[in-house]
Amino acid sequence: MNTRLDSRRALVCGASRGIGRAVALALAESGAEVLAVARDAAALASLLDELARGASQTHQAIPLDLSDGGALSQRMQAIAEDSPVHIVINNTGGPPAGLAIDAGPEQFEAAFAQHVLAAQRIIQVLRPGMQDAGYGRVINIISTSVKEPIPGLGVSNTVRGAMASWSKTLARELGPLAITVNNVLPGFTATERLDYIFQGRAEKSGQPIELIRKQALSLVPAGRFAEPGEIASVVAFLASPAASYVNGINLPVDGGRTGSL
Ligand SMILES: NC(=O)c1ccc[n+]([C@@H]2O[C@H](COP(=O)([O-])OP(=O)(O)OC[C@H]3O[C@@H](n4cnc5c(N)ncnc54)[C@H](OP(=O)(O)O)[C@@H]3O)[C@@H](O)[C@H]2O)c1
Numbered sequence: 001m002n003t004r005l006d007s008r009r010a011l012v013c014g015a016s017r018g019i020g021r022a023v024a025l026a027l028a029e030s031g032a033e034v035l036a037v038a039r040d041a042a043a044l045a046s047l048l049d050e051l052a053r054g055a056s057q058t059h060q061a062i063p064l065d066l067s068d069g070g071a072l073s074q075r076m077q078a079i080a081e082d083s084p085v086h087i088v089i090n091n092t093g094g095p096p097a098g099l100a101i102d103a104g105p106e107q108f109e110a111a112f113a114q115h116v117l118a119a120q121r122i123i124q125v126l127r128p129g130m131q132d133a134g135y136g137r138v139i140n141i142i143s144t145s146v147k148e149p150i151p152g153l154g155v156s157n158t159v160r161g162a163m164a165s166w167s168k169t170l171a172r173e174l175g176p177l178a179i180t181v182n183n184v185l186p187g188f189t190a191t192e193r194l195d196y197i198f199q200g201r202a203e204k205s206g207q208p209i210e211l212i213r214k215q216a217l218s219l220v221p222a223g224r225f226a227e228p229g230e231i232a233s234v235v236a237f238l239a240s241p242a243a244s245y246v247n248g249i250n251l252p253v254d255g256g257r258t259g260s261l
Contacts, residue, residue, distance in 0.1 A: 003240040006031035008135070010087035010239065011079070011122065013066060016043035018191035019141055020091045022228035024051065024059075026236040032087065033057040035079065039065050066092050066118040067110065076125035084129025087239045090119040090163075091141035094193055097200045100154025111159040116166055123170065127179065136179030137239045140167050141231070144185045144258045146250055152201070164250060171248030180247040182238050187254025188216055189226040222255030 010027045014020035016038030024034045028051050036044050036051075036059065044061035051059045064075055079085060095111040123138060130136030143150070146164040149157040164183055171181040188194055198216070202209040217223065234253050237243055252258045 001242045003237060003242050004031050005087070005236075005240060008032045008086040008239075009035065009083060010089065011035045011037065011085050011126070012089045012091070013037045013118070013122075014091035014093065014141075015047060016040040018193060019186060019189060019228045019231050020089065021047055022232035023089050023091065023141075023235045026229065026232035027087065027089075027239060028055060028057065028059060030236050030240065031057070032239070034059045035062055035085065036060065037062045037064050037066070039063060067114045069113065069117060069121055072118060073121045073125060076122055080125050080129050084133050085126045086130055086133055086135050087137045087139070088119075088122055088126060089139050089141065089235065089239075090115075090122065092118065094143070094153075095155040095159060097152055097156075097197060098154055099152065100158065103155045107155050108158060111155050112162065115159050116162050119163070119166065127174065127177075130179050131177045134178050135241075136174065136177065137243075138167070138170065138174075138179065138181040139235050139238050140164075140181075140183045141235070142183050142185055142250075144187060144252050144254050146183065146185060147252065147258050147260045152204075153197075168248050175247050178244075180238075180243070182243075182246060182248065183250045184231060184235055184238070185250055185252040185254065185258070186231045187226055187252065187257045188220060189228055189231055191228055194225065220255045220257045224255070226253065226255060 010032040012024040015024040015036035024036050028034050041063040048061050142160045145157045145160050167181050198212045201212045
């Protein structure tokens with residue numbers, strides 16, 4: 001089985017911490033050259049240090065705000081002119097928690113820009129390079145909420161649904177070009193985002209955060225939260241030649257938590 005990514009270039013968004021960082025490490029370990037995007041330049045520099053240890057490939061840090069559409073398109077153009085990118089990992093911070101009914105239109109607009117529009121800008125620029133190479137992988141890190149919307153994450157649920165539909169549509173459009181488009185749906189994963197969600201639930205309910213954690217754990221057949229690397233290894237598989245016939249799917253990596261089929 002070929003899971004190697006030697007001589008492949010991978011753009012990894014949201015690579016400064018959490019799941020994105022773990023994905024950058026996993027793709028590099030499989031042989032890819034990583035272009036790591038996030039706003040925190042210092043965190044990216046530290047990732048690059050770690051990537052450089054014992055590696056033969058050259059990696060790049062790209063400090064960038066994915067919400068800044070103009071800057072994003074410009075940067076993608078420069079990257080594409082340099083050399084084709086074969087793998088794109090669309091990943092960014094989740095929208096703030098809260099009920100959908102309480103969210104202003106500007107919150108939906110901001111989330112749509114940071115998630116769907118950023119992904120659209122990226123693929124529009126990078127698709128010709130994938131097409132010419134005869135190899136493309138677009139992998140979106142979204143959420144199990146595309147199968148079962150999560151209470152208290154109104155804007156997130158809405159934007160993830162849009163992202164999943166965008167992805168399924170593109171999978172059909174780009175499939176004939178040997179470009180696959182898939183979604184990975186993480187379950188509870190031990191990152192800053194999970195801490196933020198639990199903190200919010202604790203404040204809202206007045207319950208201690210440890211109780212909130214216990215309640216969440218009771219929903220997971222695996223009986224524990226995921227490590228970011230467990231999400232990343234699935235992403236690395238989908239990015240590889242071994243996953244060439246997997247296209248247009250939503251793949252939960254959630255320890256069995258999601259109840260729907
Ligand atoms: N952790 C979980 O349990 C879980 C479960 C289901 C779904 N998810 C989703 O999976 C994704 C990743 O989760 P995570 O837990 O790794 O999140 P995280 O720890 O909050 O990390 C988010 C990453 O996105 C980057 N980012 C945020 N806003 C950005 C922007 N405007 N421009 C560029 N980069 C930006 C952050 O870097 P900078 O701050 O440096 O920009 C960071 O690297 C999120 O969408 C999250 O909602 C997570």
